[in-house]
Amino acid sequence: MFSADIDRWREEFPALGFTDDGERLHGPVRWTEPAIPDQPPTAYTARVEIMPGATFPFAPPKVRLLDSGGPLEITFHINADNTLCLWEDDWSVDDAPWLDPRKLLDRIAGWLQKTAAGWPGDDSCDLERYLDQEGDDPRMVLYDATRLVPDQAVQTEGGPEIICIADRVRRTGNIVNGRRRNRKERRLAWVADIGTVVRPIRSWNDLATSLSSHAAEVGRLIRMHVITVILLRYTRGGAEAALALRVRHDGTGIRISACESADTSTSTRTMRAGSARTALTDVPIAIVGCGAIGSFTAELLFRSGTRVLTLIDPELLRPGNVIRHLADLRHIGWPKPHAVLDCLSAIDPQVAAVTVIRDRLTTLAKATSLVLGNRIVVDATGSGQASSLLAAAATRLDAGAEHTVVSVCAQRDGHVLRVDRMPPRPGESYLPPLPALEHTTRLRERGCGDPISPTSPGAVVAAAELALRVVIDEVTAERTLPATVADVRKPQDQPPFDVLGCVTSDHSQGAVQ
Structure with a gap:
């Protein structure tokens, strides 16, 4: 306009x-x-x-x-x-x-x-808008909603960016006559549950009314510069929320200002994981091959709710791997499974059920044991030998819905991404294989014997996402996806891979629903 x-x-x-x-x-x-x-x-x-x-x-x-x-x-x-x-x-x-x-x-x-x-x-719970924002101290206030005890002063821990409200109760009764007997009796947070909010809090007087019988004690500790943060839990329109306030006494009265706050509890940290989170949480899944596609598949599964995870790969992370890998330069020289585990722990520290194994899949006995020990085994090796072993183990067991192998790979320099689920269900078939092309020139890295694929990082992440969808389809028992799903990113010279888009072994083309 x-x-x-x-x-x-x-x-x-x-x-x-x-x-x-x-x-x-x-x-x-x-x-x-x-x-x-x-x-x-x-x-x-x-x-x-x-x-x-x-x-x-x-x-x-x-x-x-x-x-x-x-x-x-x-x-x-x-x-x-x-x-x-x-x-x-x-x-x-x-x-x-x-x-x-x-x-x-x-x-x-x-x-x-x-x-x-x-x-x-x-049910709008944004009470921060009714207050001045804390411009001179922009730190975020973090708390675990499941561990808060109302009507208590608790210790805070802070750094340059955050203020963490701990669950350690400080007994403020030993602060008398304006003296602090303990150096830790400072920068405390008061936690209160004020129930249903019927009007915004705009001033200390409003806050004191909400604190009820504790207002006098809290006010005294604020004036002594002992309490510097107040965290209010409240409800509005049936929704639960919290408001973090910075409080200070400036000689004329108590001033309050709003801080951005966030709950660190598991329920909050996982609410964006997607609808399959509950189904994935306790399902044992193994990923064989923690290179490019395998590392991002592990991350997507972990972010989506998987916690019982086994990561298997014999190789060390090289500097050249980083451009297409979940891990970064900090992990150079680490075994790839350990590097992936470290990245997962930065997303959620609850990684006790993640197992790392630095090993190579070389025998049918190993492959069979791995398939039997997991609900899903994701083959992201890009290795003909390892893929054949896992396919043979899945076919040999023919355990139906109890144990499944999901093989994911990028073919033709990442122009075709393919996922096959094994064993097939009754009446299912697979798409035909796509032969590898002979390259006139091969990318090679000094000190590395194998040729380097020019597959792009975007294709790697897209392949991992395609594998994730097949795993979720299997774990949730929706079973809407056929035995093979391929994403043709650049049409090839062989049907059915000669058409741009998704093709599947049930002969459908277009977007996978």
Whole structure:
């Protein structure tokens, strides 16, 4: 929207009773008080100020309430600068409802009516917006919601970026007459559960009211610079939330400001893992080959919920591996399974059930034992010998849904990504093999005997994601994917790999559902 479009937008307001001084629009908004049984609804006319600022029209104009026109207690959905928060979600500028002046005024009227009603059913838990942000100390406050004890002062641990609220209770009763008997009796956090929030906390007085009988003690410790953080647990609209506050006494009173906070509990750290997380958690999965594809397959499985994981590879990580590997330069010289484990522990330290084995799969007995010991074995070796051993073990056992081998590879320099699931189910077949091409020139690394594939890092990650989908399909028993799924990223000279996109052994083409 250019300036001429904004001008046309402004020109619609005079017909709605607004005046325009070239910067701000002033005018009426009619709204109705929520209905009361046996009484007719009362209509009011509010006056508002509308300011299309620098972010308009890509964001709503700023709207301030000048006069509500009737009795109204302002509580939620108002910003720290006293502008109304009218839309919580993002809109494309082409569809933005605030570009229609009548829709904008209807939204303001709805805001007034919901405010008068106390925002019934609203579960917005963003109480930080009603407070100043802690500009001089931007550290994030971390806590484990499952270990917090309310109405207690606990120790904090901090660094340059975070403040961690520990679960070690500090007995503040030994702080008397303004003296701290212990050097650790400083920079404590007070934890409180204030129940259902009916209005925002904007000042120390609001906070003291929420702290109830503990307010005097907490205030005393704040003035002594003992308590510097307060963590409030609360509910709103049935949703549980927390608000972290930095508190300090500056001689005139207690000042509070909001900090960004985050829960470190397992449930919070895994809620983005996807719907298969629960199904994957206790399923034993082995990955043979922790090179490029295997390392990212391990990461995706771990992020998706897998915790009983065995990583197998005989090789050390080389500098040249890093460009396509999950691990980085810190892990040069490490056995690849150990390097992958270290990367997983940086995602979630709960890696006690991850086993690392520096070994090469060389016999059918080893392959059979591995398949029998795991629900899924992912073959990411790119080795004809290892893949043949695992395929033979899967076929020999023919254990159906009890033990499955998922073989993943990148072929033709990463232009075809392929995943085969073994053994096949009754009536299933596989896509034909895609012969390797003879290269006139081969990439070679000094000190490394094997040729280097020019497969791109993007193809490696895409192959790992394809393997993940097949594993999840098997573990969740959805079984919507056939025995072979291939992603043709560049058409080849052999059907059915001559068409761009996904091809499967059930003869379907296009996107895999």
